Amino acid sequence: xxxxxxxxxxxxxxxxxxxxxxxxxxxxxxxxxxxxxxxxxxxxxxxxxxxxxxxxxxxxxxxxxxxxxxxxxxxxxxxxxxxxxxxxxxxxxxxxxxxxxxxxx
Amino acid sequence: xxxxxxxxxxxxxxxxxxxxxxxxxxxxxxxxxxxxxxxxxxxxxxxxxxxxxxxxxxxxxxxxxxxxxxxxxxxxxxxxxxxxxxxxxxxxxxxxxxxxxxxxxxxxxxxxxx
Numbered sequence: 632x633x634x635x636x637x638x639x640x641x642x643x644x645x646x647x648x649x650x651x652x653x654x655x656x657x658x659x660x661x662x663x664x665x666x667x668x669x670x671x672x673x674x675x676x677x678x679x680x681x682x683x684x685x686x687x688x689x690x691x692x693x694x695x696x697x698x699x700x701x702x703x704x705x706x707x708x709x710x711x712x713x714x715x716x717x718x719x720x721x722x723x724x725x726x727x728x729x730x731x732x733x734x735x736x
Numbered sequence: 737x738x739x740x741x742x743x744x745x746x747x748x749x750x751x752x753x754x755x756x757x758x759x760x761x762x763x764x765x766x767x768x769x770x771x772x773x774x775x776x777x778x779x780x781x782x783x784x785x786x787x788x789x790x791x792x793x794x795x796x797x798x799x800x801x802x803x804x805x806x807x808x809x810x811x812x813x814x815x816x817x818x819x820x821x822x823x824x825x826x827x828x829x830x831x832x833x834x835x836x837x838x839x840x841x842x843x844x845x846x847x848x849x850x
Contacts, residue, residue: 663836674740674826674841675779682836718778722835723769724792726778 635719635727642733643709651704651730653719658699662722666693666704668715675718709734740842742827748848751817757845759810759827766832768810770802773824785810786832817849
């Protein structure tokens with residue numbers, strides 16, 4: 632299974648954009664890249680996913696490198712409610728360590 | 737309705753008890769999953785059911801026994817657990833057969849083994 636590598640934690644100021652990176656150098660050609668986030672004492676929540684092209688939805692944008700070995704989750708304007716652990720996952724079989732995002736008011 | 741419902745939310749059981757965790761979804765999904773999550777760790781996949789058949793067992797000890805009675809229900813039967821099995825157990829579901837399908841998670845069942 633493809634493995635992912637994410638920074639343990641990141642900090643952002645409220646209302647500023649946040650770029651959360653993920654490396655997945657062993658990804659195969661048919662593997663989708665998923666991003667989920669998890670608030671304390673809750674189940675993971677879907678954020679976005681993609682295969683090759685960049686993707687946008689109401690929550691975030693996903694930028695996928697041309698070689699697909701890395702991707703970046705972009706929150707355009709961080710709010711306090713975005714403070715969570717963000718997981719980059721390949722094929723939903725193996726979660727990476729996740730990035731704990733802290734948002735400062 | 738994009739909801740996965742798990743019961744009970746909290747369970748305390750002794751090491752000799754037999755109990756079950758239950759999961760239900762009505763989204764027409766044909767893939768269902770059990771994950772285990774220890775504190776401050778990412779979820780770990782335990783089992784995957786596809787079209788009511790067990791398709792993935794991540795070398796989970798036999799004291800955990802999954803069951804998929806129909807396409808909407810998924811159970812996890814627990815017997816002779818150890819204190820180290822205490823964790824959050826997450827159920828999830830998705831469309832089957834495509835790794836690009838969105839997976840929907842329940843809120844989890846908090847299990848404490850005493």
